[in-house]
Amino acid sequence: EAQVTQNPRYLITVTGKKLTVTCSQNMNHEYMSWYRQDPGLGLRQIYYSMNVEVTDKGDVPEGYKVSRKEKRNFPLILESPSPNQTSLYFCASSLSGAKGNQPQHFGDGTRLSIL
Amino acid sequence: EDQVTQSPEALRLQEGESSSLNCSYTVSGLRGLFWYRQDPGKGPEFLFTLYSAGEEKEKERLKATLTKKESFLHITAPKPEDSATYLCAVQWGVNAGNNRKLIWGLGTSLAVNP
Numbered sequence: 265e266a267q268v269t270q271n272p273r274y275l276i277t278v279t280g281k282k283l284t285v286t287c288s289q290n291m292n293h294e295y296m297s298w299y300r301q302d303p304g305l306g307l308r309q310i311y312y313s314m315n316v317e318v319t320d321k322g323d324v325p326e327g328y329k330v331s332r333k334e335k336r337n338f339p340l341i342l343e344s345p346s347p348n349q350t351s352l353y354f355c356a357s358s359l360s361g362a363k364g365n366q367p368q369h370f371g372d373g374t375r376l377s378i379l
Numbered sequence: 380e381d382q383v384t385q386s387p388e389a390l391r392l393q394e395g396e397s398s399s400l401n402c403s404y405t406v407s408g409l410r411g412l413f414w415y416r417q418d419p420g421k422g423p424e425f426l427f428t429l430y431s432a433g434e435e436k437e438k439e440r441l442k443a444t445l446t447k448k449e450s451f452l453h454i455t456a457p458k459p460e461d462s463a464t465y466l467c468a469v470q471w472g473v474n475a476g477n478n479r480k481l482i483w484g485l486g487t488s489l490a491v492n493p
Contacts, residue, residue, distance in 0.1 A: 287457070294486075305488070306484065307466070307468075307483040308483075354423070367413060367425040367428055368422070368423075369425070370423045371422050372422050373420070
């Protein structure tokens with residue numbers, strides 16, 4: 265089954281304790297992205313990756329890191345989490361396309377609470 | 380300012396009562412408009428892509444249309460299982476390259492009562 269898998273689905277942690285949210289896709293997609301979804305603000309892009317070893321900032325990258333060492337994996341790292349990073353996080357992937365307008369497949373989300 | 384606005388914010392329908400959701404946008408150089416459905420506790424699920432004014436796409440009880448300023452998602456004879464939040468997203472820019480950077484609307488929360 266084609267899917268984007270995120271882990272963990274839920275996490276409660278404390279300020280300053282480094283954490284990693286993993287994301288894996290089995291569709292051989294070149295493009296991957298991380299979003300956060302907050303009430304009243306909608307989906308906002310954190311980082312994206314056009315392909316292996318190619319990553320770039322989205323709209324709200326502060327406080328986050330990513331890496332793309334393999335095509336299927338795109339982990340999101342919070343080196344020193346703070347309460348304002350409490351949110352619902354989604355990983356997404358899509359095929360690459362000449363016009364860049366391919367629909368994205370989303371994971372089921374990771375709900376992070378930073379105390 | 381580039382933005383995407385969805386209306387209404389919330390909509391409650393009786394089963395079988397047809398209606399439309401609106402997504403209006405103010406971007407230059409539209410490259411694609413996407414509709415997604417999001418169920419509670421789930422990630423958005425892709426429904427349609429529309430590329431140019433006048434284009435229409437259908438899937439079961441849903442039909443999406445596009446003009447130069449807005450898109451409509453028409454829901455014909457909805458069923459309770461159509462209850463979800465419907466999100467609209469716009470990709471824009473003459474030289475946007477291949478980044479799937481999108482402007483997302485805040486969504487319309489649809490509830491269909493049996």
